[in-house]
């Protein structure tokens with residue numbers, strides 16, 4: 001999914017690149033954003049049920065970051081959402097790869113729940129609202 005976003009998505013605008021740098025992203029020019037009607041859920045029924053039960057993916061969610069690829073639901077682009085998702089990009093960069101990030105992130109979601117996962121708290125604390 002990440003490589004699909006990277007090959008079809010849109011680069012960040014100049015103001016968005018500044019937001020990405022402000023939240024710590026090393027390579028903001030690598031980021032691509034893909035606008036989608038809804039965030040993709042796993043096709044596998046069991047995985048899909050787990051993703052929904054754990055709160056990893058919920059109907060109210062409007063952004064999802066996979067490495068340098070960001071999914072945003074149509075109509076929900078905002079500096080706050082972009083800065084939040086870019087902070088996840090920073091977290092991926094710190095982890096080194098998607099493969100290294102995902103197990104840590106999933107374990108936090110399983111242990112603390114979505115709202116209280118330290119990586120989510122960190123992303124919320126780095127949201128930037130530009131009026």
Ligand SMILES: [Zn+2]
Nearest residue numbers: 084088120123
């Ligand atoms: Zn988040």
